[in-house]
Amino acid sequence: AAGVIQSPRHLIKEKRETATLKCYPIPRHDTVYWYQQGPGQDPQFLISFYEKMQSDKGSIPDRFSAQQFSDYHSELNMSSLELGDSALYFCASSHRGRNQPQHFGDGTRLSIL
């Protein structure tokens, strides 16, 4: 079965650069979530979209923005990158409904030098 696809798998950037992470949800899933997982930490919710509209917002820094496109894929844009942004970024998707199981992609490992 098709899963959530994230790209790239690994990304290395320098401080103050920008980065764009992409997420392709499971077909027919209409809700996308973004999480940030620091080393040894639990995933922290950043933001979610339902039918291309932002539905919930978590601890997403102002330097980050995200959107969901007409084909339901989503992009997380990160600017003025800081060392502390080094983390594993997960995208998850689910069917409509806030309490549906979220299925996660393999994550994008972002390293800031």
Next chain:
Amino acid sequence: AQKVTQAQTEISVVEKEDVTLDCVYETRDTTYYLFWYKQPPSGELVFLIRRNSFDEQNEISGRYSWNFQKSTSSFNFTITASQVVDSAVYFCALSGSGQFYFGTGTSLTVIP
């Protein structure tokens, strides 16, 4: 406030032993959902189970079983006859108002 507590940071067991991972939650929602996810060393998060607040039936899936007790706000996860492939970080999560709240995870090491 929504909160998930996994008090066991790390657990080590010898292969074939049974192990229980504890999860205690706090929520003011009357309707909520609880989840368990597995994060193997490769890093991906794998969905294991979802349980809603109105269903306190225990569930068994192969070597995995879950015990949901609303009276104690707990949703514990037991692996019987553990195997080396069970070595992973296990996260308990709560959802009631849209966001997922993860516990800090329990790192399970199964020693051959």
